[in-house]
Amino acid sequence: MSTLTLEDVAKRYPNGVDAVAGIDIEVADGECLVLVGPSGCGKSTLLRMIAGLETLTAGTIRVGAEDVTTAPPKDRDVAMVFQSYALYPHMTVAENLGFGLKMAKVPKAEAATRVADVARTLGLAELLERKPAALSGGQRQRVAMGRAIVREPKLFLMDEPLSNLDAKLRGAMRSELVRLHERLGVTTVYVTHDQTEAMTLGDRVAVLLDGKLQQLDTPTRLFERPANVFVAGFIGSPPMNLVRAEIAAGEISFGSHRLPVPAGRTPAEGPVILGIRPTDIALDPAGMAAPAPLGVTIDLVERLGAELQLEFPVDAPRYSPEAVAEDDGEAQLLSDDSRARFVALVRAGAAIAIGESTQVQVDLSRIHLFDPATGEARRA
């Protein structure tokens, strides 16, 4: 076990594209840090840089106190689980599990014991003599995981290890991974594009976009206090409702809708991006700190079992958070003429029908305001 320190880590490709830029992250001993972001945000590149499979163009990487910035992968004492599993196809499961120990010249008897232990833990004991081609996707995934565990490394690196499993198995494996991490306590860096995985697995989550760190925080704080409009839109499912609005005379207005400025907040007047989580809209104001009504016409009701997902148009232009992000926080906002659509998650059992005009309640104490020019959160 060990800490991991990334100092001003950067990777610039020869064509001038910054895959990763100015990343500073300190991962504590035994912590699980999740790198999350959309495709091409640099999260896998950053992981491969930690593994030693990609070179850095600037910065320093330390595992514990040791500077491994230029060390080859074999000298970093890290283990990695690949998205494709990357098993050795010509070796049996036992040989796959034991390969790292063999390279480390661990005595044969000890290696055999460790392989057997890991195989038992992961339910692979019956499969030890099989080749990877004769395994199911889930079994391959376990072998890949076992190959990392058996080495007892300082650091686990996981590159979307669940993305090739079907939805049901993925959910089950996610819970297993949480248990495994708690049992082994090995410092882990986990890459995913799935924000649910990020929120459930990470002690802390680093949200990346275009190679830059957007926010590094606990899952709860990421959800409740997103640093910018990209993080707000990316974290949470269904995503946060975002709409361009105007603050004037103590009111936040968008289209024909009006909401009072929350008590205790004094946002600057002028244009703003308003964000409301689907869970902060309800039909019943009970339990809300500062409910405010919003008149809408429900045009879609999805029954999810314990909850109802309501959708309704609001009379304001649709707002896309990626647009701000892609323009790197510049003043350009993209929107089209079609109206924004809001989603609300409410308790099942509410009597509501499609086409029904009603008043939903918005919890003003939990709304988010973002600067339309920079995308940064406004806390005032």
Add this chain to the structure above:
Amino acid sequence: MSAAGLAVERPVGHTRLGSLASHLLLIATTLVVLLPLLWVLRTAFVDRYDAYLIPPKLDAPLTLENFHQIFVVDEFTPYIINSLIVAISVTALALLLGAPAAYAIARYRTGGSPLRIGLLIGQMFPPIVLVIPIFLIARDLGMDDTLTTLIIAYLASNVAFVIWSLVGYFSSIPKDAEEAALIDGCNRLQAIRRVLLPQALPGIFAAAVISFILSWNEFLFALILTGNVSRTFPVAIASLVSSRGVQIGPTCAAVTAIVLPTALFALLIKRFLVRGIALGGVKG
């Protein structure tokens, strides 16, 4: 077996008559392709009188007289040994030079696409355009009529062939497993030896066999670059066709002898290629 069972076995739209017709057509086509070879094989094993008979005598007695002629009387054995030395040396050297180059191109984008196309430049010229300058250079260097000259000349094209075919093969093997090996404690060479090579063996073997066959059968370069000392088997066979006529029996015996290793290799290559790469280490 029930009628329903038969119906399931036969692909939709196929009738018994259709199947018979397609088999007859296949047999006829196969015979057209194989007939010259069968004729050569038969002629190799009959005596010089029966060899020339038209129509052929189907119950002609079999004899090894023609093989005795080429191996004992005409002493072809040294030419076969020359051919073997050339083909084996060229194959070994082409793999030794070509496989690492192919790896570098496949994994590191060495040279980019200009290098890949550049490799083929040598193949774009008619061989006769290349062989005369090579002959003149070899003569000036005092290396005419040597196996070394022939080996170098063959290498020029075979290395390009090996690189070209292995680049594709190496590229088709995911690099994840090699990277996993690097993290598991291998250096680059160990990762190649322990992880890539076992997966790439069918491709390397196929390239080796084709390289061997190309060198073993080559005629034009051998005809011009070799003399009495370094003559290879194909050139020796051509000497059986002289102004006094074609010695059809010994020629067919020699052709049988030269085709034999090629045919054996072709069978081996088929087994290897059919087996394919043992994929499954990565998602699939």
